Each structure stands twice: as C-alpha cells, then as structure tokens.
Amino acid sequence: METILKIDNLNKEFGKVHAVKNVSFEIKKGNVYGILGPNGSGKSTTLGIILNVVNRTSGNYQWFDGQMDTHHALKKVGAIIERPNFYPYMTAEENLQLVCNIKGIHYDKVEEKLAVVGLLERKGSKFRTFSLGMKQRLAIASALLNDPEILILDEPTNGLDPQGIRQIRDIIKHIASLGTTILLASHLLDEVEKVCSHVVVLRKGEMLYSGTVDGMIANEGFFELQADNNAELRSLLSNHNAVEKIEEEDGKLFVYLKSPWEAAEVNRYLFQHNICLNHLVKRKHSLEEQFLQLTNHQ
Structure with a gap:
C-alpha cells in the first residue's frame, strides 16, 4: 500500500x-x-x-x-x-x-x-x-x-x-x-x-x-453477569483462568477478561456448575475508556 x-x-x-x-x-x-x-x-x-x-x-x-x-x-x-x-x-x-x-x-x-x-x-x-x-x-x-x-x-x-x-x-x-x-x-x-x-x-x-x-479498542472485553446468588457466581468465576478481575455494582458482576471467552462458553460453564444466569451481556471497552486508561498511565 x-x-x-x-x-x-x-x-x-x-x-x-x-x-x-x-x-x-x-x-x-x-x-x-x-x-x-x-x-x-x-x-x-x-x-x-x-x-x-x-x-x-x-x-x-x-x-x-x-x-x-x-x-x-x-x-x-x-x-x-x-x-x-x-x-x-x-x-x-x-x-x-x-x-x-x-x-x-x-x-x-x-x-x-x-x-x-x-x-x-x-x-x-x-x-x-x-x-x-x-x-x-x-x-x-x-x-x-x-x-x-x-x-x-x-x-x-x-x-x-x-x-x-x-x-x-x-x-x-x-x-x-x-x-x-x-x-x-x-x-x-x-x-x-x-x-x-x-x-x-x-x-x-x-x-x-x-x-x-x-x-x-481490541481487548478481551468484559461481561455483565447476574444470578440469584452473585456471591456463588463470583466465587466460581474468580478461579477461572480467563478472568482477570471482578467488580460488583448495582447487583451486577462486571467480569473483566485476560483471554478470549465467548458468551456461549460462559453460559455453558456456569450451567454445568449449577448456576443459571438472569443477565448476560458481553461488552467491549470504548475508545474513550482506552484513551483514559492510556493517558492516565502517563
């Protein structure tokens, strides 16, 4: 080019x-x-x-x-x-x-x-x-x-x-x-x-x-998750090797990833461990979030 x-x-x-x-x-x-x-x-x-x-x-x-x-x-x-x-x-x-x-x-x-x-x-x-x-x-x-x-x-x-x-x-x-x-x-x-x-x-x-x-803005993104028992959900996910960190706000868990993990795989994994989700959304960081993260580190 x-x-x-x-x-x-x-x-x-x-x-x-x-x-x-x-x-x-x-x-x-x-x-x-x-x-x-x-x-x-x-x-x-x-x-x-x-x-x-x-x-x-x-x-x-x-x-x-x-x-x-x-x-x-x-x-x-x-x-x-x-x-x-x-x-x-x-x-x-x-x-x-x-x-x-x-x-x-x-x-x-x-x-x-x-x-x-x-x-x-x-x-x-x-x-x-x-x-x-x-x-x-x-x-x-x-x-x-x-x-x-x-x-x-x-x-x-x-x-x-x-x-x-x-x-x-x-x-x-x-x-x-x-x-x-x-x-x-x-x-x-x-x-x-x-x-x-x-x-x-x-x-x-x-x-x-x-x-x-x-x-x-390409990163592994994060999930918004919610279950009847968020404490049990958090405990299970915190030990998974794809998860970097978990934060909680307004009754939802924000699960940040360090390696690829698709929504269907998350749902299947949790169901196999007897956790049914009420809410599951996968999101990407916006350019604004990435920009602020980049400039705040300087």
Whole structure:
C-alpha cells in the first residue's frame, strides 16, 4: 500500500515548550487517520509542520514515498487548518471560482465539489448568509477543488451543533469512500471512533499510541453477569483462568477478561456448575475508556 506521508522523530520546541516530542507515524493511502489528543497536545503543530507553515526543530517527514519535494507534494494535498476565510459579499460559487483562479483549476470542479458537500442548491447564496456548519462545508469543498490525494482537517467539527457535526462526519465518510485519504486532528473521541480507521494518540507532545482504532479498542472485553446468588457466581468465576478481575455494582458482576471467552462458553460453564444466569451481556471497552486508561498511565 502506497505511503502518502511518513514522519520520523519529529520535534518542535517553542522556547522552553516542547510542543512535539519524537513523533513518528505513517499515513497509508485509502485510510482515514485521526490525530487524537486534548488541546495543547501538539496536534495542530504537527499538521503545521507537514504543511510547511511551521518550521520543525528536528526530525524528518516525506510525502509520497519521497518521490517529490514538499512544495510539489503539497499540490496534491487539500487542507483546512484555520477558520474558513471567504468573501462575505460573494456567493458560494463565486468564492470557489476565485480559489480556482488562484490555483489554476477549471470552473467545472466548482459544482462537482459543492455537490459533494451538499451545498449545490445554495451555490448562489452569499457566504455571509451561511451557518457555521455550511461555512465549514464550503471550506471542505474548496480544499477538494484540486482533487487532492489526501485531505487534512484540523478540528473539523469545532463549534458546530449536533446536526452540523453529523453532516461533517457524513461528508468525511463519503469523501473517504471515493478513495481520498484523510487526516484529521480532533480532541473528540467520539469523532475519531465514528470516522477514523487509524488513530495517533498525543498527550503533551508525546505519542502514546499509533495504529488502528479497532486495535486500540481490541481487548478481551468484559461481561455483565447476574444470578440469584452473585456471591456463588463470583466465587466460581474468580478461579477461572480467563478472568482477570471482578467488580460488583448495582447487583451486577462486571467480569473483566485476560483471554478470549465467548458468551456461549460462559453460559455453558456456569450451567454445568449449577448456576443459571438472569443477565448476560458481553461488552467491549470504548475508545474513550482506552484513551483514559492510556493517558492516565502517563
């Protein structure tokens, strides 16, 4: 699979502040990547460096397997790292045509990209009449005009209401389905979990995890169990080699696993030991739980 971007031991210092510390990861073609971390974790600085608007202190990065320099590579990149900045008295169509003039792109792309972000019917509306969500969607359309191989978004749903957030998420998924690689920075766990296939977790400039979202939340999970005699249930399960720990809350046992154990096997095992369950649910840890566990250990 083609490597779109490779980052090696990237560092950025602002005086005494070490904003990015030895960050390394790769972006492969066709995936949706999230850089996840709280405000101040180094997400925007990392994006600024690879987009050549922030100078790195040390480390390296290369676009498209190193086949071209950054200046030429960025012609194949679409990015939004600041608030949408269009002329308020011009229509959506006119604003995008202006971008086409600057970038040397044919006007045919304007309606095509307005359709992708669901704004084709509003092409004749002035930018000042747009909601915040519509402004963000127009910015995405602008970033898509050059048919980029990768689209980079910094906090794409920041400040939006729930409907606006959902619209942006749906658009990102749609763009990804068309084959465009996407890299987005976000402090919202829910956003990354619902949109991204891969995630890089940053905290105070340090990388805590890099890999698939499924890989981060892939663990043996836990069971919610309840029986007429929870004490007997707990005693039996605590001796099983698949069980890591057991907690009790609101009359239910939360049984955490250290090795695979399927629900049917649990039920059969307990029945063979004369315990009938009133309640059995198998759950996985959410990305939020994994993220908090990861960052709390630092």
